[in-house]
Amino acid sequence: MISFSIVIPFYNGSEFIMETISSILNQDNKQRSFTFEVIIVNDGSDKENADFIYQKTKHLECISLYDKENGGLMNALNYGVAKSKGDYVIIIGQDDMLSENHLNSISDIIQEGGIDVIFNDALYYSNERATNFLVRGDKIPKISNEPYDNFINCAKWNFIVSTGICIKREVLLDKPFVEQYKNQGEWLTWLRILREHSLYFNNNTKALYRRHNANMTNDLFSRFSLNNMKYNLHVNLYFYKLSYRGSREKCIFISKLCKDIIVYLYRSFFGGGRTHKKIFSKNWGS
Structure with missing residues (x-):
């Protein structure tokens, strides 16, 4: 029987956390094909929120x-993985939700064998209802059987949706979340993993990704700042370091670098530093 550890990093998130937990406890397991544990990592919340949870x-x-x-999102994720006991780890934010068939659909894929990472798309959840808008949608490229091809595509653009992602525990223990950037290490981590491990896109389920005023939608990525540019540069350098460093990889590196510089300069001088289209991501405390 497949065992899952569902890790929820928690930071002053009392408003929505119980909906997240309910979506996990209500998973359809009529076939008894899996077991699961839920690990909540309280990452230095204030007393009111800590008492609540x-x-x-x-x-x-x-x-x-x-x-x-408090150590930040990446540190909290690594802490949760270290405490986990399941064969596979599933990551979900403190304000997001899983559809009732999430674990069942993943179990079916795992039983086929040979898959290290399984991810899904997510629907934006706003005003207490699911919208029709997908977080990635048709921007998700065709997934290859060759890990290096997926690594290359992820270097061009982070197409991985982290809400509900499922990763072999042994993979995350070997390649933990990169903590250098306290709240922005996911993209680096995906590159690190996809360089060597198999990937599967689960199109049979959609998670729910909540948008609200307190998340990073209106903070971390709503402004293309110098820090964002530094992070993107780090991602680009990290990709090139892990790559074969051939002509294709050099072209990707140079084109991404030029694009980031142009976007930063344009938005700094003409857009007040703000993006014209918000890039949605997760909120976390400092």
């Missing part, structure tokens, strides 16, 4: 709550 989860046997000092 403790009181709400203390009676739920499948949930383990861990308290730690």
Whole structure:
């Protein structure tokens, strides 16, 4: 039987966390094809939020709550993975939700064998309802059987949706989330993993990605700042370092670098530093 560890990093997220937990507890498991545990990592929340999550989860046997000092999103994810016991780790944000067939659909894929990473798309969730808009949609490229091809495509643009992503625990222990950038290490981590490991796009389920005023939609990525540019440059250099460094890889590196510089200069001088189209991502505390 397949065992999952569902890791939820938590930081002052009392407003929506119970909906997230409910979406997990309501998973369809009529076939009894899997077991799961839920690991909540309280990453230095204030007393009110810490007390809330403790009181709400203390009676739920499948949930383990861990308290730690604030270290940022990537650190909280690594902490949760280290505490996990399942064969596979599933990541979900404190304000997002899984569809009821999420674990079932992943179980079916795992039983086919040979897959290390399974990701899905997500629907934006706003005003207490799911929209018809996908986070990635038709921008997700065709997934290759060759890990290096997926690595190349991810270097061009981060097409991976992290909400509900499923990764072999042993892979994450070997290649943990990159913590150098406290709240922005996912793209670097995907490159690190996809360089060597198989990838599968699960089109049989959609997670729900919540948009609200407190998430990073209106903060971290709504402004193309110098810090964003530095992060993108790091991603670009990281990709090139891991790549074969041939002519194709050089072209990708140079084109991405030029694009980032042009976008940064344009938005700095003509757009007040703000993007014309918001890039949606997750919120986390500093």
